[in-house]
Amino acid sequence: MAKNTTSKTLKFLLWVSFLAAFAARGAAALPGNAHLLVAPGTLTENSVTVLWDKQPGAGKAVYELALNGKAVATTSKTNYTFSQLAPATAYAIQLRVKPENAGAARDFGTLKFKTAAKGKVYNVLDYGAKNDTAVVNTKAIQAAINACAAGGTVLIPKGTFVSGALFLKSNMTLRIEGMLKGSRAPDDYLPMILNRFEGWELTTYASLLNAGTLNRNGYTVSNLRITGGGTISGGGRRLGDAMTKAHGLRSRGRLICLLSCEDVSISHLTVTEPPCWTIHYIYSHNISCHDLAIVTKGIHNGDGIDPDSSTDSYIFNCTFDTGDDCIAIKSGKNPEGFAIGKPTRNVRITDCDFLRGHGISIGSEMSGGVSDVLVQDCKAGALLHGMQIKGTKDRGGYVRNVTVTDCQLRQITIFSAVNYNNDGAPAPEVPTFEQFVFRNIDLSEAAATEPAININGFKDPAHRLRNVTFSHILLPENAKVVINDAEQVKFTDVKAGSGAKPAYSVANSADILY
Template sequence: MIHTVVFEDKIKIWWDYKKLGKAEKYAVYLGDVKSGETRATNFEFADLMPETEYEITVALEGENEIESEKIAVLTHPAKRVIDVTMPPYLAVGNGKVLNTAAIQRALDDCRPDECVYIPDGNFLTGALDMKSNTELRLSKKAVLTGSSEAKDYLPKIHSRFEGTERECYRSLINTGTLDRNGGYNCENVIIRGGTIYGGGQKLRKSIIDAEREELQAELRAKGASDEEIYSYNVTSRFPGFARGRLFQIANTKGVVIADVTCGFSPSWNVHMIYSDDITTCGCKIRSKGISNGDGWDPDSSTNCILFDTEFDTGDDCVAIKSGINPEGNVINKPTEHVKVFDCKTIGYGHGICIGSEMSGGVNDVTFWNCDVYDTFNGIFVKAPEERGGYVKNFSVYNCRAPQIKVQTSKYCCNVAENAAENPPVLENFRFEDLVLRGVERYWDNRPIEKCYAVSLIGAAKPGYAIKNVVIKNVKIEPRPLLADQEMYFENVENVTIENVEAE
């Protein structure tokens, strides 16, 4: 089945190569004209006419092309453009004037048949809110830059960070209102084009400093001594938990983020919480040098699609989450039906992972055609025993990575009294058509270290071993052997290994 992301002037298509058919290359047609060939499982048609029907065909290419599927797609109607530099908004793109009020007024005024347009220039702004049926469109040379001052992201809003709901500074762009018990309160949001950068390390420091001062005042009001306050400042991570993200997508249904170069949030970049039908495509996500600079994090959300995106991040490129124990176990909202494909890393980064905040459960996740070869962790399921929850039905196809890890080892942010009653349930994993490097590459220029190409470590408690694993068509590249073996299994049941080649 061919899936589409449709605009007034552009159509992006994608397909699951396991369902459409594996091929060295695919031929793509617009009408009767061959538009191109691709080894990826996505393709873009640009410079199209609004409100026009196009016939699209994808064929498996070989000696004889076999038509796989044909669809008809209608482009969207053209939208009236609201230029933020024109009256009554008069935003200034010199990188110095703070344009929060002007851009927010344009977003508030925007109707479903309009889009807010950021032209060429560098537009400085604080936190912005997008309502339902709104599009934010940037020119190719437009830059939306987040302020580095914490005050520009007040008042705080209810959010979720590191797996727990809390009050946080607002993100640069916000949709919806977080409500664990409610439905979707925002829908149909589009963000596309240009560059959107957050306040980065300066904003991170500004928020942590402001939060620490506030917490110090609270401690003094409770009679804490200077020594106690100093000890708290040294040991506590809580001030950092108040950071916003680049995009916070909360209780929102139907978001497209397309063709945006984005990043340098004070923490995570694209974070969707209790949301559904979120598509990110054609993007470049940058956060190298930012602590907790995750790229794309679905969190207790469903039907999240990421493709044709390039990462250079200061932490996980992708981290699939569903809350931390004990709150995540109680809220019990899993992340389900996630697809990540045709993505790559250009810097180190930590790779693509599930967890470690997965107490609400993770189900039906598929990665394919991803190159995370030079990352630290590669593809990693972080499922600490204390978390509880589950990870089920996880598949990885046709990827390059340093390693595959599924582990229940201890991870940060756990205390024994908050542990779930039982370890996570980990079952139904498939790893197929992979090239594994068998080494870890650190992001801080430490020497490359050898590791197991595949490491599966389940919980020792009876009934909680990792179950039902298929490892098929895996090539492990030459490297010094680690303990004379390429794979390590502990507390694993029902493993099928077929055609694993270690050079």
């Protein structure tokens, strides 16, 4: 065990005691405190998706759902979609929880809502769109979108419909049952628009699907759904390379880009072949991304989902197979991101499967701050950096209040330096990384060649990584744990299946308890 000072140790133990007391109080009060809510953007004329908090200490709980008093389903997840509802009708959902080996189910919350009124369907075929890969349908599909009245649905039916940039609006649904295929011609994504990429506001090509305009002080599109069970396939690397050749690497559009939007749901789709990032939302609020298959193998900067200076994100039931970060939580870069100061807050990532990619990431552009992130009930394959929090000393801002629980991962990393995307002037202060909880995590398949846990703060003594707990972590045999530039870090029940503890390497750190 590393040596420590008495005063700092006492402060740390008091902090841990507070967390334990808070968790115990939360568990006792939880029935009736489930925070049952409608996932943003998911309430339609015939369906709704609901979310709730997991019961602490309940093990593999079973949740029972009833609709207007009639039992409908059970699930072990913390989300459920009700379908085949009647339009413009009031409903009440009752939720009960049956903890693992804990007897009868208990009431866990009630939620009342009313479905939307039935809206008109605007089939793009009626506006001249052709199921023909030789035809670019941008004008026809945009005409259907422009004609769509509030509460209506623009339908892309079975077949393949090629298009350039499309601009969605408030109070509509884009339902893709076939394939929306992005053109590979950069001119089909003009005019250039004000956007943000890699932390800076700049002009880029438009994306295949666009909503809103960049506005730091308000929302420009609301109540939007993109769904349908089909596929959105962009112009891929060929389009990205052509955009780069014309206007530079940072000029590329995305596959789906939300600018200053609120109450948006993107669901039940396969999304693939972006020119760079796949789903990117900036200065937005109440965004749901769920039941998506995101595939970007071979794409340069092929991130899956990037919440950027946005609040209240719900990402669940998604599968990622990406050429870069599966999820990258961002908030701007260096002086500009620090000055704008729009943090990303309240990100909930649950029940996702991360097959391949660079990581489940926070950063590296996090200069506006990131806080209150939950990663829960997720499974990750051989990601390059596993679950990672990353930045550089030049970023400024903070990452705090991150909880990772009940997951199967292969690596946990906290990096204070990256060897890319670090151009430009520094922010006026060094970032702060603090208050992270890693609990009930299976790291047993971690590679033996690298540390299973590798956590690093900043060299500045005032900006060490601090207040971090690891508890109930299953490691492989002969595992390594690296801690640099940190303080107040505690490891409890961190061991291999045989009971063997890992080899700890600790440098320039204090109050490290293991």
